Amino acid sequence: MNFVKPEYDSQPDDSLEKSMSLVASAISDPSRVSILCALMDGRAWTATELSAVAGIAASTTSGHLARLLSNGLVICLTQGRHRYYSLASHHIAGLLENLMGVAMNAHTSPAPSTPLHLRYARTCYDHLAGEVAVKIYTFMLQEKWLESDGTALTPAGKSHFQNMGAVLNPHSRRKSCCPCLDWSQRRFHLGGDAGSALLTLLLQKGWITRTQGYREVNVTESGRIAINRLFSMNLT
Known part of the structure; x- marks a missing residue:
């Protein structure tokens, strides 16, 4: 089994503000939010499963997963010919849970x-x-x-x-x-x-x-x- 390590979009000399904006941008798409919410159950999902829960095409899902992976929000575990995606850490889950609370309060x-x-x-x-x-x-x-x-x-x-x-x-x-x-x-x-x-x-x-x-x-x-x-x- 091998983990695919995220390669962050931001460069080492980027400001904290830019890094934060990149992460926020990665979360901003409704389909990517659906993917992240599905991964909140703590289990690893295949791209096919995530495309079904998000209601989008497999090719589109691949692009979304690449965006989430590059910004350190998810990790990918390769096992044989299969790839499984999960949240990068419990810190990401906490971020999403807090964001849900903010979204609820916004109504x-x-x-x-x-x-x-x-x-x-x-x-x-x-x-x-x-x-x-x-x-x-x-x-x-x-x-x-x-x-x-x-x-x-x-x-x-x-x-x-x-x-x-x-x-x-x-x-x-x-x-x-x-x-x-x-x-x-x-x-x-x-x-x-x-x-x-x-x-x-x-x-x-x-x-x-x-x-x-x-x-x-x-x-x-x-x-x-x-x-x-x-x-x-x-x-x-």
């Missing part, structure tokens, strides 16, 4: 236009987002699983994660945990390594299932019971 109508199933539960790259995730985060703060600013697990929080079976990475280069602004709920859900560990646990236990090709996740009946028990919730 004059206060009524949320996000589909109900996505507002309820979805993936945000490698962690859980939506109403369920926001309620879990609120519970963790109230029960002091998290430090007051949400940037670290408390000793009690680490113990609860261990008891649940959520495996934390002690050598992770990313933050152990962090508050991630949920663009549909306008409140925080759990990000960082702890958020990733929680999503992995929920999937492994079969408490949530993914909808193929979408960010939506479904809470199973056993998951509803387990989440209600673990986080003192009342999912119906």
